[in-house]
Amino acid sequence: MKKNVKTALIVALSLFGTGILISLCVLFSVNFDLSKLSVNHSTAPNGEASAAPNIKAEYVEKSIxxxxxxxxxxxxxxxxxxxPSxxxxxxxxxxxxxxxxxxxxDKGGEITLTQRSKTNFILNFDFFNYEKYNVDISIPAEHGGDLEINSTSGDIFISEIRLLGEFDIGSVSGNITVRNSTAENISAESTSGNVKLADVETAGIDVDTVSGxxxxxxxxxxxxxxxxxxSGEVYAEDIEAENIKVESVSGDIIITNVSGQKANLSTSSGDVDLNGADFTALIFNTISGDISGTVSGSSDDYTVYTSTLSGxxxxxAHRGRGEKTLDLSSTSGSFDIRFKN
Known part of the structure; x- marks a missing residue:
């Protein structure tokens, strides 16, 4: 699962006004009687719609x-x-x-759990207000398959999992938390929910949010x-990265005790705060955002390139020609970098 959350949001917003007009027309055509818009969940053999499944409210446990x-x-x-199981x-x-x-x-090497609504109206937005119950899943150590979770409004919490496959996690408004876990790769996407990863071991991390x-x-x-x-803020702390790429439009970026070969940071109006950043090459591009803080090493360790129109x-006055590189460019943003041994 690889979804471009921001593209989906832009498309949704651009169609929202049209959708409202269409919805009003539909409601007017049925005299605002929502019962006429109900959609059943299955179809009978004669082709007519059948009633929704008669599944009683209960707690269910399954072992596989x-x-x-x-x-x-x-x-x-x-x-x-x-x-863990x-x-x-x-x-x-x-x-x-x-x-x-x-x-x-449970079929063909795949386990799929799908939550469905019993009141599936065309104009039903109540799923954001459903009472939240918990789904608990226990997975044995060194499990070989991937774990994919797609959620609308529920929170996702993963802890102490050792997976040989990948984590692929997506949410609209729910928060995503992964702690003390191992996976081949970790991918997390959210619209407005927050994403938090801590103490994880993986070959690569890819996180994408809109406002989270x-x-x-x-x-x-x-x-x-x-x-x-x-527009969400980005916090990175105590990380040894091969390469780290952080892109933000208006959200701020705070980097503390992060090291690696290359950091590529870009914002439109968001600010960047560095606290002991240690990279062989640090590149920062912005329109109006500022970058400030400390980088590890002396000024002689760095070759510095700066470009700004009004910032x-x-x-x-830097004249060093060290092996490390600072390359900072902006339109109106300012640079206030200090060197710290």
Missing amino acids: EASGQEITLNLISSNVTVK EDGDIHISYYNTNETYFELL EISLSRIPKFIPISLETT SSSLS
Whole structure:
């Protein structure tokens, strides 16, 4: 699953006005009687729509023998917690409620859990207000399959998981948290929910949000990291990255004790705060954002390139020709960088 969250949001916003007009026309055509717009969940053999499944509200527990299956969760409002299994099997528990129910499928090396609404109206936006129940899933250590989670409004929490496959996590408004876990790669996308990764081991990290905050901490492995947001703030702390790329439109970027070969930071109006950044090459591009703070080493360790039209620069008198590089460019943003041994 690879979704371009920001592109989807832009398209949705551009169509929103048209959608409102169409919705009003539809409502007017049925005299604002929403019952005439109900959509049933299945079709009878004679081709007529049948009633929604008669699934009673209850707590359900399922156990599945683990054999490296791909695991996919498609959720509306439920929060999900992923934790280690104690007996080597996969365990899934959830609540069927008066509003939603779950379909569980274990077939062809894939386990899929899908949450569905019992009141599926065309103009139903109530899924954001559904009462949140928890989905719990336990996965054994060294499980070989990928884990994919798609959520509308529920929070996602993953802890102490050792997965040989990938984490692929997406949410609209729910928060995403991954702690003390291992996976081949970690990809997380959110519209307004926050994304937090801490103490994870992986070959690569890719996080994308629109307005949600991004927080990374204690990432010890020398890996490529890509973080992208529109208006959310980005926090990166105690990280050893091979390369780190951070893109923001208006959100601020705060980097503390982060080192690596190359850092590529770009903003339109967001500011960047550096606290002991240590990179062989640090590149910063902005329109009106400022960059300030400290980089590790003496001024003689760095070769500095700066370009700004109307912003100020504390590096204008720098004459060092070191092996490290600072390359800073802006239209009206200012540069205030200090060197710290």
